[in-house]
Amino acid sequence: MDLYDNLRKGEKGAWLSIGAYLFLSAIKLGVGFWGGSEALKADGLNNVTDIVASVAVLIGLRISQKPPDDNHHYGHLKAETIASLLASFIMAVIGLQVLLNSVKTVFNPSLEPPSPLTAVVAFFSALVMYGVYRYNLKLSREIKSSAVRAAAYDNRSDALVSIGAGIGIIGAILGAPLIDSITAFLVGLIIIKTALDIFRESVLTLTDAFDEEAVESLSVVIRRVPGVLALRDFKGRTHGNVMFIDLTVSVAPYLNVVESHWITEEIERKIQKVKPNCVVLVHIEPDYSIEEDEEDG
Template identity: 30%
Template sequence: MAPSQRRQELITNQKADPYKVCLFLKEGVFPLIQLLIRTFVKNYKSTADRAVRTAYGNLACIVSVVCNLLLAGGKIAVGVLTGSVAITADGMNNLSDASSNVVSLVGFKLGARPADSEHPYGHARYEYLAGLAVSVMILVIGVELLKESFAKVLHPTEVAFSWLMVAVLIASILVKLWMSRLNRQIGTAIDSETLLATAADARNDVITTAAVLAATILTKLTGFARIDGLMGIGVAAFILYSGAMLVKDTINPLLGAAPDSDLVEHIEKKALSYPGVLGVHDLMIHDYGPGSRLVSFHLEMDAKDDVMHSHDVIDRIERDLLVEDGLIATIHFDPVVTGDPHADELKAFLQREVEELAPLANIHDLRIVPGPTHTNVIFDCAVPAEYMTDKQHRGVKLVNALRNAVQAKWPDHFCVIKLEPDYAPVHHE
């Protein structure tokens, strides 16, 4: 079996994440949601399984499409009959939501395709692309609704009030609340940004529909016809804002967003829990879509330890990260000299200086190379990415300050410092 096929098999067959399953069940699944999940998702507790994850995504998208189409049909019909542009606008928003759900469904289908020779890291980023497409569609709808609402303000028409209209809007609010819960719970269970965005969109729809309901009642009470158009502008503005935020959220992982701090902390704590591990640095996380993340980092172990034993520990960590967390890890072994009083003193001194000068920076890979006339102190200094490029030259200033501090204490010591960006900062209070 080819390595890429074996890797895909390990990811597909990994165990369920107990934390996510417990959270999913503990939150209190609505009876109807639980019934849908038990009926249409086989092995629904195995949320880390690729096939189960796809089944969850398909269920959420299909249910959302059906609900949004029903809501859109009801609102547009009532809006046309009563002449309410706000209700029609809200119905068009539901129609755009249905289109977005279809795009998300396609994204789940394409993202579930296994890795191949042309795409060895899989196709999971299709989900991010689907989310971006959904966000752009929301922006387009928002612009169109804004233009229509402005026209309604300039040229108001009478809106025929009916209790049917009120009933449809109240029903819409209840359905959207349920849809938000459905997508949020499933999105949390399978770690899907697309479904979490859909949940947020449904929650926003509750707000916009409530605004339309308020406009309908206020128009009836005051007789001021422009309230409908003004509320339509408010709804359109809210849609535009939500679309812009969704564009930002979905484009970030495509551009290479910083890894989640909880994930970084989890990886560090997990690695440090193995026997003989002294430290972790140079952590990098590459996100190729949900369920397809590559991790690399340097692992510090005592240079006096048996090399084969250290290698075995590293193999265990790589295997456990894959099976338990779905992370494909590559770990570099860094032997660390321990028990050298001067090296320990120098390292402690540098750490104190860094904490005072730049608390977000850290040092590692310290080596001391003595010579006949001077001693070279060689180490890497990882800093926030901004330190590498900002106009204040904070990175360069930090390097110079560390060199001066060392030479002030040990005149015959010269620092050779490699300044590098910290791609996944791990800091604790």
């Protein structure tokens, strides 16, 4: 499958998230105000901010589909990672807001119990967002998209927020409003941890970090290619869901151009068999130590 086909597929996940957030935020805010639930209203506002994050992911995927130009020789694939980074910032802000609101409610508990309908809406929202999370997670693994994976984790966080809101509402109905605050605090911590994980992965990608395990496994594959005497240099980086690898290998100095070219093609084929979304550039260097060894012999 073409790389840009994967990016277009990723847009489906972003549109699904946007649609779900629009639907749920309207219901939560409406029922929250009607039923007198601060937790549900906060959850609804949380989904409003999630719409912004999903739009950012969608824009990142759209920009990633632009072909290379004079200023971007490798294309615009890193726009997807930048979208993930932006999503992590928004998630972190939401998590801090949840923590702050939970602490405030400890000192200013609500005296009027909310309507039971608000709890039903909260748990219904959690089920919807869990379904969206499963879909986006599966899609992100299929197309190997960091932005869609970030959106999936955001969906999961929102499902947890809704569960926390539902538990807190039930606690308030039963006369124990402190449960609302404790649950909201724990959910806030989960959201912040998820945001930090996405932030760390995005920063590593944007700073051209490369997985050491991938280097070791691919190095073994390269050294096993017939004609490769040594792997002199290995550099790798990722742009969105695409991996770029630059190699320098040494071969026998008496090989002709056709034989050397065959080695480069075989290296590319072997690597792309392991890593399909991969662009490989191989530089061939002659190993003159072979001639010296033959002369000494």
